[in-house]
Amino acid sequence: DWKQRKLGDISEKVTEKNKDKKFTETFTNSAEYGIVPQNDFFDKVISNSKNISNYYIVQNDDFIYNPRISNFAPVGPIKRNKLNKVGVMSPLYYVFRTKNIDLTFLEKFFDTSYWHRFMKLNGDTGARADRFAIKDSVFKEMPVPYPSSDEQTKIGNLLKQIDRTIALHQRKLEQLRELKKAALQY
Incomplete structure (x- = not known):
């Protein structure tokens, strides 16, 4: 039987700030691409050495x-830092570190829309139409399915393998389209 846990039971909000400016690389969270270095994502530099002391330190995972x-x-993305490096993120983001849950399982859970209903029932778009507003104390109440750790690992690995298979087929489809395009030019 699967149990349910609150997000606050399986994670802690990261509150460590970059006060000594030890970390200089700023990350951003893209709904489409996940956690990426900010300089790779935007055409301009948004953060600089003057304003990163208040940013949160983001560890791998x-x-x-x-x-x-x-x-x-539609309610904002939740993504995992898989860059294998430490960086910083703006305090506009909610950064959290997990405990007692399989990382891949949780990552795949957040790739679904299952948790969106909780967000829509407990938050709103706030003053800015492009931002979703939810209080930290409410966000931590989000229910997360919690099977046994063995099941979490198996589910996470299965979904990761399915993602790889889909990506492989998409690449093959792209190659076939390119081949067709080339053949039609003759």
């Missing part, structure tokens, strides 16, 4: 909620 609404994320 931390999860980040971005309240920005998009076509890919």
Whole structure:
């Protein structure tokens, strides 16, 4: 039988700030691409050495909620830092570190829309139409399915393998389209 846990039971909000400016690389959370270096994502530099002392320190495997609404994320995305490096993120994001849950399982859960209903019932778009507003204390109440740790691992690995298979088929389809395009030019 699967249990349910609150997000606050399986994670802690990261509150460590970059006060000594030890980390200089700023990350952003893209609904489409996940956690990426900010300089790779935007055409201009948004953060600089003057304003990053108030930013949160993001470790590898931390999860980040971005309240920005998009076509890919109607309540904002929650993505995992898989860059294998430490960076910083704006205090506009909610950064959290998990405990007692399989990282891949939780990551795949946040790739679904299952948790969106909780967000829509407990938050709103706030003053800015492009941002979703939810209080931290409410966000931590989000229910998360919680099977046994063995099941979490198996489910996470299965979904990761399905993602790889889909990506492989998409690449093959793209190659076939290119081949067709080339053949039609003759």
